[in-house]
Amino acid sequence: MKKFGITLAAAMALGAPASAQELSIATGGTGGTYFPYGGGLAELIGEYVEGYTASAEVTGASVENMALVSRGDSDMALALADTVYQGYTGTGRFEDRQLPDTRALASVYPNAVQIVTLADSGIDSLDDLAGRTVSVGAPGSGTELSAETILNANGITYDDIDERRLNFNETADALRDGDIAAGFWSVGPPTSSIMNLASTRDISIVALSDEEIANAREAQPVFAGYTLREGIYEGIGEPVQTISTPNVLIADASMDEELAYQVTRVLFEHTDELIAIHPAANDTTVEFSVNSTPIPFHPGAIRYYEEAGATISDNQRP
Numbered sequence: 416m417k418k419f420g421i422t423l424a425a426a427m428a429l430g431a432p433a434s435a436q437e438l439s440i441a442t443g444g445t446g447g448t449y450f451p452y453g454g455g456l457a458e459l460i461g462e463y464v465e466g467y468t469a470s471a472e473v474t475g476a477s478v479e480n481m482a483l484v485s486r487g488d489s490d491m492a493l494a495l496a497d498t499v500y501q502g503y504t505g506t507g508r509f510e511d512r513q514l515p516d517t518r519a520l521a522s523v524y525p526n527a528v529q530i531v532t533l534a535d536s537g538i539d540s541l542d543d544l545a546g547r548t549v550s551v552g553a554p555g556s557g558t559e560l561s562a563e564t565i566l567n568a569n570g571i572t573y574d575d576i577d578e579r580r581l582n583f584n585e586t587a588d589a590l591r592d593g594d595i596a597a598g599f600w601s602v603g604p605p606t607s608s609i610m611n612l613a614s615t616r617d618i619s620i621v622a623l624s625d626e627e628i629a630n631a632r633e634a635q636p637v638f639a640g641y642t643l644r645e646g647i648y649e650g651i652g653e654p655v656q657t658i659s660t661p662n663v664l665i666a667d668a669s670m671d672e673e674l675a676y677q678v679t680r681v682l683f684e685h686t687d688e689l690i691a692i693h694p695a696a697n698d699t700t701v702e703f704s705v706n707s708t709p710i711p712f713h714p715g716a717i718r719y720y721e722e723a724g725a726t727i728s729d730n731q732r733p
Contacts, residue, residue, distance in 0.1 A: 435461075438469040441483045441492035443476035444553060446583035446608030447600075448695050449493045449662075452523070455692035456664075456678075459685050464677045475582075477557030478508060484667055485514045491678070495526055495557030495601060496637040496661040496709050497564070503710040508560065516668040518713035518733065520679050524698035525659035525707075527604045527641045528561055532597040533590060534617035534650065541566075541627055545575045550589060550598035553582040561635075561660060562599040568634040569627050583608040591616055601660060603695030605647050613649040620648075620655045628658050637661065637709055661707035668713065668733065675715025683723070701725050 440457055443449035453471035460469040472489065474480055480492035481502040500506075505513025532538040538547065544566075551566075551573075552558025559580060566572065579586075579595055586598035587608040600609060612618060620643060623631070632638045641659035645652060664682070666675060682689075682699065689696035705725045711733045712720070720727055 435466055435468045438467055438490040439488070440469055440471045441474045441480040441489040442471050443474060443480075443493065443556070444582040444584060445473060446587065446606065447476070448524075448526075448603035448606055448693055449476060451693045452603070452689065452695060453493055455689045455696070456682065459681045459688060460678060463681045463685060464674070467674070475553050475555040478555040478560065481509075481514055481517065481665070484517065484665055487667070490670065491520065491664060491666045493523070493662055494665055495561065496522065496663050496707065497635050498557045498560055499663045499665060500637060500709040501560075517665055517710060518668050518670070518675075518716075519708045519710050519731075520664045520666055520675060520713055520716045521682055521699075521704045522661040522663050522707040523682070523704070524603050524662055524695040525639070525641060525703075526557070526561075526601045526662050527643060527659045528565065528623075528657050529600040529602070529604065529606075529609065529643065530597055530621035530623075530657070531586075531590065531600065531609055531612070532619050532621060534619045536596050536619070538597050538619070538621060540621060541569055541571065541623065543621075544597055545571060546577075547596035548577040548579060548594070550579045550581040550586040550595050552580065552586075552599050552601065554580045556582070556601075557660070558583075558599055558601040561601045561638075564635050565623075565627070565631045565658070568630040587612040590618075597621065603662065603693070603698075604643055605694070609648055613651075617650050618648065620651060620657075622656045623658060624656075628656070631658055635660075661703075661709075663708060663710075666713055670713060670715070672713070672715040672718070675713040676718050677715075679713075679716040679719040683719070705731070
């Protein structure tokens with residue numbers, strides 16, 4: 416399989432045959448959750464799927480990942496559900512480049528939108544972002560797609576802010592250095608880049624109102640309400656209301672059915688090993704997956720879910 420980017424998981428599992436086929440998993444930046452989660456999945460594949468090894472690759476995240484899988488440059492990828500849905504249906508940013516062969520293996524955990532600022536910035540609400548310098552996420556990322564949707568749904572456009580397209584680590588550094596006033600993260604909490612920032616600066620997370628959440632959900636139905644727990648980051652002393660989007664593990668329809676089955680099986684039968692790598696995997700359950708996935712599953716994944724006793728809806732079948 417074509418290789419690119421930076422490898423997290425060991426290329427070969429201990430004791431794996433030299434002829435093992437290597438799979439590529441497109442993830443995101445090293446400061447988010449996709450990279451360690453994808454690396455953990457790669458380790459599980461190397462350990463428990465006979466004849467295969469895998470590696471996690473650093474990418475620009477969701478939008479880029481959709482194209483990588485479609486072109487065959489990656490075998491699997493993690494992507495936000497709104498991005499996945501737009502790509503599959505040829506809507507939104509994918510209006511002129513529909514990717515109808517995209518298939519889901521699983522929805523693995525929710526991404527919480529986290530709008531982070533320094534505690535003394537004077538930014539207490541979404542409206543306070545107007546006229547300020549704001550990182551909306553890396554170019555081609557699901558974070559940027561979510562940020563733009565939330566802002567536009569609530570009457571704020573890029574014309575109203577000085578937007579910067581920075582990845583998670585760059586956003587944290589820019590906040591720390593005073594180069595931006597706020598930044599968007601759409602990622603499974605807690606995430607290392609915000610944790611590191613909170614250890615050196617007093618931070619605040621901007622809460623969304625009920626009305627702002629309703630406006631965002633009207634614009635993008637895959638959004639759901641979510642509450643960041645008290646103490647999730649140093650200095651966050653009370654729960655913060657925001658929204659979330661499921662993260663979907665995708666593959667192309669051409670993936671071998673047995674391989675899709677085995678990857679899905681390993682994901683849910685060895686979740687405890689993923690939790691040890693990142694706590695976001697606490698939400699990796701069959702129930703969450705079948706309740707959250709907005710596009711058809713791969714037939715190999717469907718076989719696993721049906722064996723597990725889950726009910727697959729008509730719109731989740733190819």
